[in-house]
Amino acid sequence: MTCRREKSVMFEAGAIQERIARMAEDITADYAGKDLTAICVLKGAFMFFADLVRRISLPVETDFVRVRSYGAGDVSSGRIELIKDVECSLTDRDVLIVEDIVDCGLSMDFLLRAFRARGPKTLRLAALIDKMERRCVPVRVDYAGFVVDAGFLVGYGLDYAEQYRTLPAIFRLNIQP
Numbered sequence: 001m002t003c004r005r006e007k008s009v010m011f012e013a014g015a016i017q018e019r020i021a022r023m024a025e026d027i028t029a030d031y032a033g034k035d036l037t038a039i040c041v042l043k044g045a046f047m048f049f050a051d052l053v054r055r056i057s058l059p060v061e062t063d064f065v066r067v068r069s070y071g072a073g074d075v076s077s078g079r080i081e082l083i084k085d086v087e088c089s090l091t092d093r094d095v096l097i098v099e100d101i102v103d104c105g106l107s108m109d110f111l112l113r114a115f116r117a118r119g120p121k122t123l124r125l126a127a128l129i130d131k132m133e134r135r136c137v138p139v140r141v142d143y144a145g146f147v148v149d150a151g152f153l154v155g156y157g158l159d160y161a162e163q164y165r166t167l168p169a170i171f172r173l174n175i176q177p
Contacts, residue, residue, distance in 0.1 A: 007154065007164075007171035011146060016128075016156060016170065017051065019145045023126060024055030026143060027096065030124075035059045037093045037120075039086055041111070042066040043165070044100035047157040048128045048145070052098060063088045065097075069107045080110040090118040096143075100157050101129040105137035112139070129153060129170070146170075 011019075027036075038060050040049035053060050066084035095115060102108050108125060115123055126143035133150035152175070154160050155167030164173070 005160075006174045008174070009169055010148070010151070010153060010172050011170040013156075013168040016145070020048065020051050020128075021055055023143050023145060024052055024057075027052075027126065028057045031056075031058055031094055031096075034094045035061065036096055037061045037063065037088060037090065038096045038098055039115075040064045041097060041099045041107075042084065044157045044159060045098050045128070047165075048100055049098045052126065061088065065111065067107050067111060080107055082110075082114070090115055090120045090123075092119065092121050094122045095120040095124070097123070097125045099125065099127045101131055101153065102127045102135075102139055102141050103131045104134045105139035108139045109137040128156070129158070 036056065036058050038049070038053050040046060040062065042064050043066070053062060063086040064084065065086050068081045068083050069079065097111060097115070099108060112123065112125065124142040125140065127141045128145040129148055130141040130144040130146070131148045131150070151172040152160065153170055154164035154173045155170045157165055158170065159165045160173055
């Protein structure tokens with residue numbers, strides 16, 4: 001059975017870049033005089049992460065982590081797996097997690113708790129999309145690119161079954177049987 005997938009633009013490429021520039025200014029101001037460790041949550045955040053850290057006007061050490069909760073579907077499995085851990089120590093560091101989208105909150109809650117246990121000086125979260133539709137765990141997004149009520153989003157790193165990541169804008173994906 002083949003599903004029809006239609007997409008409509010939510011955020012154009014230019015609007016995304018403008019918002020990232022403003023987020024980088026806020027992060028630069030908040031971490032002035034500090035060395036920042038920015039952790040990219042793979043795979044979805046890699047485009048956002050690259051654009052964001054290049055605009056932060058501070059020394060930034062980068063690292064990567066990967067968690068999985070969706071598999072190939074469009075709904076979280078509810079089971080979080082740490083696929084790739086960071087390679088640097090987080091103890092006494094100012095740490096910024098950079099995520100593509102915070103949806104139900106399970107993955108970020110898992111990661112925030114795991115990282116807090118490692119004793120960072122500060123721990124904050126930046127997300128390109130803060131989506132409230134299915135939020136089942138209270139997660140605070142300190143730096144939100146866009147706040148969205150609902151919809152399944154793809155493009156600019158966001159995927160559906162590993163497709164659509166390379167689209168330059170963010171689209172709402174409608175899947176119809």
